[in-house]
Amino acid sequence: MFKKILKWTGLVLGSLIVLLGLFYLYVSINIGQRIEKKYSFAPEKLEINQDSALLTKGAHLTAIKGCKDCHGADLSGQVMVDDKALGRLVSANLTKGKGGLPANYSTTDWVRALRHGVDANGQALLFMPSHETTLLSAQDMAAIIAYCQNLAPVHKQLPPSDLGPVVKVMTYLDKMPLLAVEKIDHDLPMVMQVDTLEGVAMGKYLAVSCSGCHGANLKGGDPVAPGYPPVANITSTGHVGKWSKAQFIQTLRTGKTPEGKVLKNENMPWKMTAQYTDKELSSIYQYCQSLK
Numbered sequence: 001m002f003k004k005i006l007k008w009t010g011l012v013l014g015s016l017i018v019l020l021g022l023f024y025l026y027v028s029i030n031i032g033q034r035i036e037k038k039y040s041f042a043p044e045k046l047e048i049n050q051d052s053a054l055l056t057k058g059a060h061l062t063a064i065k066g067c068k069d070c071h072g073a074d075l076s077g078q079v080m081v082d083d084k085a086l087g088r089l090v091s092a093n094l095t096k097g098k099g100g101l102p103a104n105y106s107t108t109d110w111v112r113a114l115r116h117g118v119d120a121n122g123q124a125l126l127f128m129p130s131h132e133t134t135l136l137s138a139q140d141m142a143a144i145i146a147y148c149q150n151l152a153p154v155h156k157q158l159p160p161s162d163l164g165p166v167v168k169v170m171t172y173l174d175k176m177p178l179l180a181v182e183k184i185d186h187d188l189p190m191v192m193q194v195d196t197l198e199g200v201a202m203g204k205y206l207a208v209s210c211s212g213c214h215g216a217n218l219k220g221g222d223p224v225a226p227g228y229p230p231v232a233n234i235t236s237t238g239h240v241g242k243w244s245k246a247q248f249i250q251t252l253r254t255g256k257t258p259e260g261k262v263l264k265n266e267n268m269p270w271k272m273t274a275q276y277t278d279k280e281l282s283s284i285y286q287y288c289q290s291l292k
């Protein structure tokens with residue numbers, strides 16, 4: 001009797017392992033094909049009237065949009081993660097140094113990357129949040145591009161990304177934004193005008209940068225990846241609903257919440273939010289408060 005149970009348990013476990021193996025094989029092939037897929041988008045022009053105000057704005061935007069968190073303070077790229085589960089995730093060297101963008105990388109190439117999530121060859125950019133940058137206004141995009149085109153060249157050759165099993169499975173289950181190109185409505189025209197007055201509209205425009213983790217409705221939810229804390233609800237129905245504007249700004253500048261919680265920058269990038277202006281944070285606060 002006991003032997004029989006053991007035998008059946010063994011069979012069931014064995015079949016499960018084989019099934020899981022097959023599932024993973026299927027997922028790997030599926031993700032591989034989606035990465036290999038070539039895209040083609042009509043080239044778009046963007047007028048860039050470069051002056052010092054635009055470059056200053058570009059410097060600010062690359063700080064508050066997380067470009068520097070992922071691409072490094074000098075935007076020369078870096079290995080962002082390297083572990084068994086997630087694999088090796090590498091951002092690009094955005095300077096014109098060795099290992100960086102090619103000398104002929106044009107404004108059109110920049111716009112293609114930020115608007116459509118593909119490189120100059122039409123290959124999907126991995127982990128580059130183009131589904132967020134595609135919502136940038138033409139003016140903000142011009143500022144970012146102008147700033148990046150003027151970066152001091154940094155010679156840095158980076159290894160290619162090498163996706164781990166967790167990234168593949170989470171991407172397959174649509175729990176991770178590996179392939180922004182698949183998430184973008186490519187027919188949407190570029191945003192030409194945004195509200196620059198402090199208020200809910202401006203907050204909504206800026207909060208696109210929070211939505212990647214806090215969700216489109218900013219209500220938070222499951223951790224962004226295994227090993228990370230759940231994402232907080234930052235609408236009026238969460239803690240933020242009880243905070244004053246000053247407390248909200250204080251939290252996003254210091255990483256300490258009014259409840260006494262210390263936010264880790266790796267989980268909640270407060271060193272990035274610290275660089276928003278008062279006007280920008282006030283607007284985001286008003287937008288968060290407007291959501292139930």
Ligand code: HEC
Pocket residue numbers: 061062065066067068069070071089090091092094110113114118119120124125126127128129133144148
């Ligand atoms: C979450 C991390 C992350 C953030 C935030 C991010 N990037 Fe990226 N970006 C990447 C990664 C990773 C790649 C490399 C993609 C690849 O090689 O497949 C990349 C690639 C790029 C490329 C493509 C270069 C090429 O080879 O064609 C450009 C341009 C770029 N990023 C600009 C930006 C700018 C500008 C910002 C800020 C508005 C930004 N990125 C924010 C992760 C990020």
Ligand code: HEC
Pocket residue numbers: 206207209210211212213214224229230231232233234238239240251252257261262263264267268269273284
């Ligand atoms: C990379 C993911 C990520 C991004 C981007 C992000 N957050 Fe967060 N945020 C988190 C996580 C995760 C937590 C919860 C941290 C914890 O519990 O330790 C959090 C917590 C917070 C809290 C504290 C809430 C509370 O109840 O204590 C506030 C406020 C907040 N985020 C605001 C923002 C705003 C505003 C933005 C955009 C400007 C933003 N976050 C962008 C991941 C992110």
